[in-house]
Amino acid sequence: MCALCGVLGNADHWTDAIARPGVFSRNSDAAERRRERMRRVQCANRVLKLYGLKLSDWQGSAFLLSTATGKTEIVDHLAHLWIKAEKLTGRLCDPLDPALIARLEAAHD
Numbered sequence: 001m002c003a004l005c006g007v008l009g010n011a012d013h014w015t016d017a018i019a020r021p022g023v024f025s026r027n028s029d030a031a032e033r034r035r036e037r038m039r040r041v042q043c044a045n046r047v048l049k050l051y052g053l054k055l056s057d058w059q060g061s062a063f064l065l066s067t068a069t070g071k072t073e074i075v076d077h078l079a080h081l082w083i084k085a086e087k088l089t090g091r092l093c094d095p096l097d098p099a100l101i102a103r104l105e106a107a108h109d
Contacts, residue, residue: 040078
């Protein structure tokens with residue numbers, strides 16, 4: 001299956017904010033869900049920047065993960081983000097690494 005068909009047939013993931021009957025969500029309108037998605041991208045980019053990567057939204061249905069040199073991977077949902085990051089960088093990308101967290105906290109102060 002080509003990447004585009006995989007994205008078009010993509011099922012909702014539990015990490016996505018989706019309004020469904022019978023499911024509690026504060027994100028009942030499309031604009032708020034879009035804003036939350038963009039906040040997740042911003043948050044991920046704070047960590048990805050330390051690996052030389054950047055995440056962007058792709059039409060609200062997937063994400064694009066890119067290197068500074070232009071290599072790009074389609075990320076269906078955030079659960080696949082770190083696998084794709086490791087593929088692009090060729091090294092372990094652990095967002096819970098204590099040294100990485102310390103760098104993020106130092107940058108925040």
